[in-house]
Amino acid sequence: MKVMVPVKRVLDYNVKPRVKADGTGVDLANVKMSMNPFDEIAVEEAIRLKDKGVTEIVVVSIGEQKSQETLRTALAMGADRAILVVSEDRVEPLGVAKLLQAIVAEEKPDLIILGKQAIDDDNNQTGQMLAGLMGVGQATFASKVELTADSVTVTREVDGGSETETLTLPAIITVDLRLNEPRYASLPNIMKAKSKPMAQKTPGDYGVDVTPRVTTLKVVEPAKRSAGVKVADVDELVAKLKAMGVAK
Amino acid sequence: MKTLVWVEHDGATVKDATLAVVTAASQLGEVHLLVAGQGVAGVAAEAAKIAGVGTVHVADDAAYAHALAENVAPLIAGLMATHDAFLAPATTNGKNIAPRVAALLDVMQISDILSVESEDTFTRPIYAGNAIATVQTKDAKKVITVRGTAFAKAATEGGSGTIEAVATTGDAGLSSYVGSEIAKSERPELTSAKIIVSGGRALGSDAQFHAIIDPLADKLGAGVGASRAAVDAGYAPNDYQVGQTGKIVAPEVYVAVGISGAIQHLAGMKDSKVIIAINKDEDAPIFQVADYGLVGDLFKLVPELTEKL
Numbered sequence: 058m059k060v061m062v063p064v065k066r067v068l069d070y071n072v073k074p075r076v077k078a079d080g081t082g083v084d085l086a087n088v089k090m091s092m093n094p095f096d097e098i099a100v101e102e103a104i105r106l107k108d109k110g111v112t113e114i115v116v117v118s119i120g121e122q123k124s125q126e127t128l129r130t131a132l133a134m135g136a137d138r139a140i141l142v143v144s145e146d147r148v149e150p151l152g153v154a155k156l157l158q159a160i161v162a163e164e165k166p167d168l169i170i171l172g173k174q175a176i177d178d179d180n181n182q183t184g185q186m187l188a189g190l191m192g193v194g195q196a197t198f199a200s201k202v203e204l205t206a207d208s209v210t211v212t213r214e215v216d217g218g219s220e221t222e223t224l225t226l227p228a229i230i231t232v233d234l235r236l237n238e239p240r241y242a243s244l245p246n247i248m249k250a251k252s253k254p255m256a257q258k259t260p261g262d263y264g265v266d267v268t269p270r271v272t273t274l275k276v277v278e279p280a281k282r283s284a285g286v287k288v289a290d291v292d293e294l295v296a297k298l299k300a301m302g303v304a305k
Numbered sequence: 306m307k308t309l310v311w312v313e314h315d316g317a318t319v320k321d322a323t324l325a326v327v328t329a330a331s332q333l334g335e336v337h338l339l340v341a342g343q344g345v346a347g348v349a350a351e352a353a354k355i356a357g358v359g360t361v362h363v364a365d366d367a368a369y370a371h372a373l374a375e376n377v378a379p380l381i382a383g384l385m386a387t388h389d390a391f392l393a394p395a396t397t398n399g400k401n402i403a404p405r406v407a408a409l410l411d412v413m414q415i416s417d418i419l420s421v422e423s424e425d426t427f428t429r430p431i432y433a434g435n436a437i438a439t440v441q442t443k444d445a446k447k448v449i450t451v452r453g454t455a456f457a458k459a460a461t462e463g464g465s466g467t468i469e470a471v472a473t474t475g476d477a478g479l480s481s482y483v484g485s486e487i488a489k490s491e492r493p494e495l496t497s498a499k500i501i502v503s504g505g506r507a508l509g510s511d512a513q514f515h516a517i518i519d520p521l522a523d524k525l526g527a528g529v530g531a532s533r534a535a536v537d538a539g540y541a542p543n544d545y546q547v548g549q550t551g552k553i554v555a556p557e558v559y560v561a562v563g564i565s566g567a568i569q570h571l572a573g574m575k576d577s578k579v580i581i582a583i584n585k586d587e588d589a590p591i592f593q594v595a596d597y598g599l600v601g602d603l604f605k606l607v608p609e610l611t612e613k614l
Contacts, residue, residue, distance in 0.1 A: 068432070070568075070569070071568075073435065073568060074432040074433075074435045074436060076435075076436045083431070083432055083435075083436055149413055150404070150413070150414070151407070151408065151411075151412070151413045151414075154408060173550075174550075176432070176433060176549065177431065177432055178431055179416065179417065179430065179431055179432070179433065179549070180414070180416045181400050181404070181416060182404035182407070182414050182416060183404075184404075185374065185400075185401065185402075185403075185404035185405045185408070186404045186405065186407060186408035186414075187408075188374075188375075188405060188408075189378060189404070189405035189406070189407075189408030189409050190408050192479075193479060194375055194479035194480040195374055195375065195401070195405065195480075196480070197374075197397075197400070197401045198397060198401075200543070210483065213397075214397070214543050214544070215397040215398070215485070215544075216396050216397045216398070216496075216544060216552075217487045217488060217544055218485060218486045218487040218488045218542075218543075218544055219485065219486050219543070220371070220482070220484075220485040220486075221482075221483035221484050221485065222373070222480050222481065222482055222483060223480065223481050223483055224479060224480045225478075225479060225480075228479075233550070234533070234537075234550055235536075235537070235543060269413075270412065270413040270442060270443050270444050271413050271415065271440050271441065271442045271443070271444075272440065272441045272442075272443070273438050273439070273440050274426065274439040274440065274441055275438070275439045276431070276436050276437070276438045276439075277436070277437050277439075278435075278436060278437070279430070279434060279435070279436070279437050279575075282575065282580075282594050282596075284593075285580070285592070285594075285595045285596040285597055285598060286596070286597060286598070287587075287592070287597075287598040287599070287600060288597050288598065288599050290599075291599070291606055291609045291610050291613060292613065294581070294597060294599050294610060295610065295613045295614060297581075297597050298558075298581075298614070301557075301558065301579060303500060303525065303557075303558050304525070304614045
């Protein structure tokens with residue numbers, strides 16, 4: 058069984074984003090970039106499914122040339138092969154989903170595992186869009202995955218609790234935080250990953266139009282909260298709460 | 306513009322999340338609703354009373370009972386022939402369904418909007434709420450999810466929508482519902498609570514979380530939330546999580562107990578009207594956003610606070 062895992066290179070989650078003074082976006086020059094945390098969980102899950110009939114894991118990234126570092130990380134974790142679709146221009150989720158659809162048509166994976174959202178654009182769309190374009194089942198926000206030869210049963214995190222669904226394969230899963238704890242790549246595996254195959258493509262190779270439909274007019278910092286005060290003790294806090302009408 | 310709003314419900318009543326979406330939709334034009342489910346006549350009747358609502362489309366079919374995206378997305382895509390925009394709340398249901406609809410219509414979705422600037426221009430948070438983007442779509446049909454805390458709730462009375470049954474699209478045969486575990490709680494729902502008391506890793510254990518947080522929440526009539534660290538450590542269930550990957554809340558008062566204030570947590574609560582932080586580390590980042598901060602041992606301070614309220 059073949060599994061495909063799309064991964065995205067994003068601003069490292071520990072870095073506080075700085076909005077550019079000219080309002081055109083967030084400053085990404087000389088800041089630490091990493092694999093989107095949800096995508097690490099997706100890669101990890103694919104690797105764990107290797108004991109359950111998965112024979113090959115193909116990782117895919119769409120973005121600037123440097124995204125190959127992200128793919129190497131996935132290969133070092135245990136993926137077998139990588140495809141990089143180079144686009145120096147931003148590709149939005151609909152374009153990414155269409156490119157992935159074209160790659161799926163060539164690769165014919167049985168299961169595609171994505172992160173539930175990328176922590177830069179916070180869209181939470183790509184997996185669902187790909188499922189819609191392919192006309193296959195989708196299980197979003199997965200916290201547990203059980204794979205059989207022709208179906209996958211997924212427990213999903215939903216508002217208020219959890220929900221379980223069964224999908225026939227091929228299918229799409231998007232993963233939530235609590236699905237697993239991603240492994241660190243060991244040094245020997247990082248060395249080994251350098252010789253694993255990585256195909257390089259462009260959107261044009263797949264004949265997909267990735268012209269953005271949405272234009273960002275400006276990006277600003279959110280309104281700052283005015284500085285608060287430290288209260289000396291519980292009595293003072295109770296007095297504040299009473300003044301707000303929260304306590305009687 | 307004619308907008309179609311996804312009505313979030315539990316099979317019996319309309320959920321609050323729907324009301325903010327109606328307000329957002331009314332800023333775009335005519336508001337129509339979609340109630341999809343099984344045995345939802347009661348929900349439709351309730352939905353028709355929401356102020357400012359036109360037609361309430363009702364799709365009653367076993368295939369829609371659990372709002373599986375594979376079954377409801379084609380239904381919505383079909384209805385979009387006569388609507389200009391589809392709006393859903395940014396709940397797990399809305400986030401699950403809307404992008405699939407967008408793909409079927411070949412349009413880009415706008416996620417989690419904070420405001421409607423014009424018919425095609427919206428603001429939305431990016432980078433865990435550390436930046437606000439103003440975006441403009443070129444797509445003729447709009448698919449949008451709405452952040453519930455960013456819009457006032459429409460009144461639940463005063464409307465006189467007409468209820469109309471729509472042709473159902475049946476079961477796509479791609480997925481099946483197995484079961485669910487929904488936590489029962491007497492407390493106010495997190496996303497609509499006026500006051501929230503949230504606990505972090507510093508609580509130390511499941512038992513201490515309940516012993517410290519619950520009495521204070523009860524005293525204040527508050528909902529209970531948690532940081533990711535507390536959820537990961539098993540002190541609180543997943544659906545308590547407030548943050549970028551959990552729930553986004555904006556109550557009148559948010560009390561953060563033993564929460565350091567990581568970027569990802571702040572993303573979920575920094576629009577609260579008043580933030581109160583109780584933490585023993587006076588350099589914790591939470592104090593940079595807190596209106597009132599109390600430095601000290603939460604195991605002493607919180608019971609004392611509960612006692613004195």
